[in-house]
Amino acid sequence: MRVGILFSGGKDSMYALYKAAQYEDPVCLISVLSSNNDSFMFHTPGQILLRYQAEAVGLPLVAVATKGEKEKELDDLEKAIVEAKKKHKIQGIVTGALASTYQATRVQRICHKLKLWCFNPLWQTDQMVLLHKLLEDGFSVGINAIAAEPFDAKWLGRVIDESTVAELGRLAERYHINPAGEGGEYETFVLDSPVHKKRIVVSEPIIKASGFSGVVDYRSIKLVSKDAKPASKAQGQMAKSQPVKKPFAFKEVDL
């Protein structure tokens, strides 16, 4: 079945792509991007990283701009899915939803209206289990934004490893936060994974943070061959990974 992945640019939607590739045929990524004007640009650091991730996994990106007005967001999401259905003949949608019935309900309603299958392969997964699975399955995940205590500027640019996962678990208990950032406490991007055709290498970070809010921008973002030697141990993190049962076709993305 041809499926489109709702793609936020974060680890959960990337892991959903990885799971989807084991069962069905992912043919595109679908994103709704906040924009200050009518014509959208990939203008925020997170959106720039999203674009690079789309190219890294070799899937076309269907992106729709939204002004971020709450009542319009749903319409914009539906518009994006309609475009993906038309352009890429998708029969289903895959999301990285973990536990939010609010989010799941929105997507289920749109899919039902459009007669699309709706898959949520991470649904009800324990957040600590998910973090461990990401590492076991060879995901290199960077933290590119923070939005809640106790995450301060020191967290920006950090690549998640076992010690980070352990620390997230401790902080979750102490501060009653979501260890996988399910509540928006922090945002991530994926430098490498079994579904990446190329690795993402970032350098020259520019940190913009105040208190428990901030983002990291990078002056240099490159896509490099998977065979190229990593610049650092963190960049080179590649644990053992599961084979992808149904490899999807490489497609060039126009940047």
Added chain:
Amino acid sequence: MILVIETSWKKESMHFLEFVKPVTDILEGVNATVSVVHYAELTLGQIASADRIIICGNGLQDQDFLKATRKFSWLRDCRKPVLGICAGMQMIAKVFGATLKKSERIGMTRVNFLEPDKLLSKMSGYNVYELHTKAPGVPHGFVELAETDIPLSFRKIDAPIYGLLWHPEVSNKELIKAFATVELG
């Protein structure tokens, strides 16, 4: 052993991760011995070996399962605890002669309890997660346990066969735990 029956349109599907794994995760959390089978491969021997049986839900577009009533005819003589979740409840209703009507519900809702019950009394709160396009009537020989403007739960009067139209593995995990551990006979 608790037999968990997958109702997806095919054996290897992402719906297993969404509708079966959350159930088995809860059961394993209370140290239950679990065996999972896809409904197309279900045998009477597996039913006989099980102490309790859960029939899982599936996705909105997934409608093949409800054609397989013959695979569930064992329900008519079953005296073991059975929990039908969403599509599972719809199957129980069909086997016992009730009809399914169109009823599209997606999202959280507040349920009204009608009858005291050993299993549903373990539920904390009133909010449940619905995801269905059909709702069954209450079959003859069953009692309605909970409703909104449609029946949301029933139980067979002379056997612990339960139907829940909502997804407890999402909104009321304590019900799955209770089904695994509470004496329901």
